[in-house]
Amino acid sequence: MRKINPHDFKVARRGTSREINRQIALNLIRTHQPISRADLARLMNVRRGVASLLVSELLSESLIFEGAVGESVGRGRRPTSLFIDSRQRCVVGVDIRASRTYILVTDLMGRQLGVVSSFQTNREVDVLIQELARRIKQILVDYKEVGACEGVGVAVPGMVDPAKGRVMHAPTLSWRDVNLRDPLAVALGIPVHIENSGKACALAQVWTTRSDVVSSGSSVFVSVSDGVGVGIVVNGEVLRGRHNTAGEFGHVPLSIDGPKCSCGATGCWEAYISNLATLSRYFGQDLSEPRPRDTETANFSVEDLIARARAGDAKALAAVNSTARYLGLGLASIINALDPGRIYIGGEITTAWSLIEPIVRSALRERTLTDFGGATEIHVVPAEDHPRLRGAVALVAAPAFAAPMVA
Ligand SMILES: [Zn+2]
Numbered sequence: 001m002r003k004i005n006p007h008d009f010k011v012a013r014r015g016t017s018r019e020i021n022r023q024i025a026l027n028l029i030r031t032h033q034p035i036s037r038a039d040l041a042r043l044m045n046v047r048r049g050v051a052s053l054l055v056s057e058l059l060s061e062s063l064i065f066e067g068a069v070g071e072s073v074g075r076g077r078r079p080t081s082l083f084i085d086s087r088q089r090c091v092v093g094v095d096i097r098a099s100r101t102y103i104l105v106t107d108l109m110g111r112q113l114g115v116v117s118s119f120q121t122n123r124e125v126d127v128l129i130q131e132l133a134r135r136i137k138q139i140l141v142d143y144k145e146v147g148a149c150e151g152v153g154v155a156v157p158g159m160v161d162p163a164k165g166r167v168m169h170a171p172t173l174s175w176r177d178v179n180l181r182d183p184l185a186v187a188l189g190i191p192v193h194i195e196n197s198g199k200a201c202a203l204a205q206v207w208t209t210r211s212d213v214v215s216s217g218s219s220v221f222v223s224v225s226d227g228v229g230v231g232i233v234v235n236g237e238v239l240r241g242r243h244n245t246a247g248e249f250g251h252v253p254l255s256i257d258g259p260k261c262s263c264g265a266t267g268c269w270e271a272y273i274s275n276l277a278t279l280s281r282y283f284g285q286d287l288s289e290p291r292p293r294d295t296e297t298a299n300f301s302v303e304d305l306i307a308r309a310r311a312g313d314a315k316a317l318a319a320v321n322s323t324a325r326y327l328g329l330g331l332a333s334i335i336n337a338l339d340p341g342r343i344y345i346g347g348e349i350t351t352a353w354s355l356i357e358p359i360v361r362s363a364l365r366e367r368t369l370t371d372f373g374g375a376t377e378i379h380v381v382p383a384e385d386h387p388r389l390r391g392a393v394a395l396v397a398a399p400a401f402a403a404p405m406v407a
Contacts, residue, residue: 021046025054026084027401029064030109034081055082084109088147092136092190093392094154095197096121098172098226098262101132104389105139105146110208110397113146114139116386125178133187149190153395155197155388156180157227159245165194168245171262172227193395198223198247200391202231202238205344205381207398208390217341220334221381222249223388224327224347227262228270231391232338249334254326262288269333272326275302275348282319306352323349324356328363335364335373342377346387350380 021044028043029035035043041051058064065085086108095102102118119135122128140149158170165181185192195203202221217236223229228250232239239246250270251263258267259277271277280287282305283297308316331343349356365374381387 021050021054022058023401025051025058026063029058029082030084030401033083034067036081040082086111090140090143090146090149091393091396092139092149092152093389093396094132094136094152095386095388095392096128096154096156096173097388098123098157101128102386102389103132103135103139104386104393105143106393106397107146108150108397108400110204110390110393112386114143116389121173123173123175125175125180126183129180129184129187132184136188136190150400151191151193151396152184152188153200153392153397154180154184154192154194155200155392155395156194157197157225157229159243159248160194160196162195162244165192167194168243171251171264191396193399195391195395196229196231196244196247197388197391198229198231199238199240199244200231200395201229201344201346201381201387202233202391203398204387204391204394205231206233206236206238207394207401218338219342219344220338220340221344221346221387222331222334224273224345224349225275225388227274229388230334232340234338249330252330252333254329260286260288269326269330273323273330273349278302278319278323278349279305281322282316302348303351306348306355309352309355317355320349320352320356321359324352324359325363327356328360329367331360331376331378332364332367332373335368335376339373340376342379344379344381344387346381346383346385348383351383353380 028040037051037055041048044051062085064082066080066082068080089108091106093104100118101121102116104116105113107113156167157172159168161168167175167178167180169176181192181194201223205221219233221231230247230249232247251268253267254269254272255267259271260266261268261271276287305316309320368374
């Protein structure tokens with residue numbers, strides 16, 4: 001079995017199976033819409049008649065629709081263009097974090113419908129599943145106009161067995177071998193897909209990037225929140241490893257006798273750069289310890305800390321700057337190991353990017369082994385883009401456009 005990458009596989013040839021041609025056409029329409037039949041045929045490098053046949057098929061299955069765009073040329077008919085039919089079909093994305101869980105509804109193209117809602121994460125998985133099911137059902141009732149729900153994608157802060165739909169290990173939640181997918185699907189009556197949050201972010205990045213920009217290269221997505229998730233893309237495919245656990249750079253030690261990590265070890269990268277690690281540094285106490293907090297530390301977020309740093313609080317700035325340095329040192333390890341074309345960074349710490357970028361860059365240059373490694377492109381994904389929720393949505397929406405496994 002080999003997997004066809006629909007981004008790479010732009011040109012159809014004689015003998016290319018009909019199913020793959022359909023996926024190529026769908027993906028080209030998605031990334032270039034509005035697009036005419038003639039342009040589609042040109043991009044696919046097939047005859048007009050072949051493209052038209054595919055288009056008729058996709059139209060009859062309501063996967064695409066056609067509409068008029070632009071002015072007519074001369075006295076002729078206005079040219080019609082093709083669009084993916086994302087009307088009346090929605091996807092729910094869920095981002096589970098140790099502290100809070102977030103929910104977003106989008107259309108089939110990943111466009112946001114309505115607002116992001118959130119609630120405190122209950123670590124009792126049965127309780128969390130019931131609460132999630134209740135809230136998602138309510139959202140689908142509240143937003144009747146979004147139409148039928150195609151599926152629910154869940155980004156999980158841990159290692160996921162995609163075949164069994166179980167969470168193998170989520171250190172920040174103290175979950176081991178937790179059954180998440182099937183009970184949630186039963187409670188909702190809708191298909192549910194779960195994936196590690198770093199991998200989900202990486203998948204969304206591949207999916208939303210127009211196929212004519214960056215698709216076949218290698219990239220890494222680093223998501224910094226309660227923990228650190230890393231997703232790796234090699235040649236346009238998310239790297240999974242034998243057990244779907246590849247990419248756990250968050251648990252590669254920066255120092256073997258560093259601070260305690262949620263995984264039980266000490267000195268992991270995550271224990272230096274997670275939001276909790278940054279806040280712990282500021283307050284001078286280990287906030288990962290499960291003990292009652294005073295009201296100041298309990299309600300204080302990394303965004304609050306960054307606001308103080310920007311306002312001139314020297315202690316806050318020092319805590320943020322330390323995180324920046326550790327972030328750069330860890331990114332250097334990733335670059336030395338993988339030599340990616342680009343690194344994406346998401347998470348609350350990125351709201352301080354204008355403050356911390358020089359420190360991140362200098363730490364990165366200090367530990368990368370070549371000049372081009374030190375110059376690796378870093379792209380910040382803004383918090384308002386909700387990269388983890390986009391990743392969760394991509395778990396449902398992206399496969400609809402991906403080429404199937406072919407023999
Ligand atoms: Zn660890």
